[in-house]
Amino acid sequence: MSEYKSSIMLVDDHPLLRKGLKQLLALEDELQVIAEASSGAEAIPLAVELDPDLIILDLNMQGMDGIATLKKMRDEGVTSRIVMLTVSDADEDVVNAISNGADGYLLKDSDPELLLEQIKRSLTGKMVLSEEITQVLATALRRPAVKTSAELNSLTNREHEILSFIAKGLSNKLIARELTISDGTVKVHVKHLLKKLGLRSRVEAAVWMVNQQAAKT
């Protein structure tokens, strides 16, 4: 092995998990954690500035989620290897991550030894996927009927936000109050989101969305 130390950046909104991960990485002399971030917003400028060899990125973060962060980083010209580390083995997440330029997709509940092994393999330029993921990916690719994520992605942030309120059963008036905008504006967003999703009422939207969320578990 060379004496070059690989620089690694951790992005995860769980401090505990960062701790565990850091400890794991510390087992290898050639791995060096040079930065940590607890959110996408925080991570992006850091990534641009430091351009580490590897970025380990959590998928499920509050605020900007992992996929959005990944996209933004690639947009900003970050060329680091980026590996997603997550609890979710949902089809769309995997597919989304890979197709948006992730170099790997690992599960948090993997055996730590294995995880470390794969992180090192990733640094050699290989695409790394957790066991379970390989299977998921294969079946996901076999049926390209993944209209779900595609259609969800066609929504703007605001529309998506409002959809999730609808999926909680809120009325336009209540949503308006939550977001401090007029209920007329909420109606506009609802109108647009219904059109984009090809649905005929907020009830259909609520049902669709709740099923969507349930499927992710």
Next chain:
Amino acid sequence: MSEYKSSIMLVDDHPLLRKGLKQLLALEDELQVIAEASSGAEAIPLAVELDPDLIILDLNMQGMDGIATLKKMRDEGVTSRIVMLTVSDADEDVVNAISNGADGYLLKDSDPELLLEQIKRSLTGKMVLSEEITQVLATALRRPAVKTSAELNSLTNREHEILSFIAKGLSNKLIARELTISDGTVKVHVKHLLKKLGLRSRVEAAVWMVNQQAAKT
């Protein structure tokens, strides 16, 4: 402080998180992790045998989840303090955990220092809750809307039938056509079922029902 070392057991199916947590607890001399488990099934006999001072229990585990594990442990006579550590701040989870004998409910994304502080406080016999949780708990208790199958059973056959159409996103008019009755009659049933379930709109009903169905899995 006394010289007695508190015995702690960790139950979480994420090895990484266990690592982080162990490292955190190692900062305090009087805390000693005497056992780890990666599942409820594994944890229960261990808890019975070791009867540690504190059990830190993950809520979202594969197989037997945290609540089930908690219940079973209490059933088996485990008297350890049990603190839930989780990412979920869902009302029901919190209420469920507390009412099933948990002595605390902490969030994984809390600041580690704070977490350690609260774990120590828990060992002195105090109920510990993360900041965010206090709020959730308060609002959850304010509305004792713990409706489940009991309230589903209070519906007549027709009402139930119509509820499931609502849960598919159908309008009153379409439901009427399906059942070959007038849409005015459908409205009557909807009116009754909303009242019985204590819901404010068909959207709430749809969301509730779909979640109900999803939970059955």
Next chain:
DNA sequence: TTGGGAGTACCTATTAAGTGGTAATTAGTA
């Protein structure tokens, strides 16, 4: 045999939701 729940239907009144426009602002892009 009478009372009540369930299911049906209709009526009125009010509120919520959805549609189709116009338009201003801002941020980002060609």
Next chain:
DNA sequence: TACTAATTACCACTTAATAGGTACTCCCAA
């Protein structure tokens, strides 16, 4: 710079949904 997408707001209009009644039929149990 001109263009575009996103977000916001307002207006007018139509349809859907909800709440409160009355009322008739059927069936089952007291």
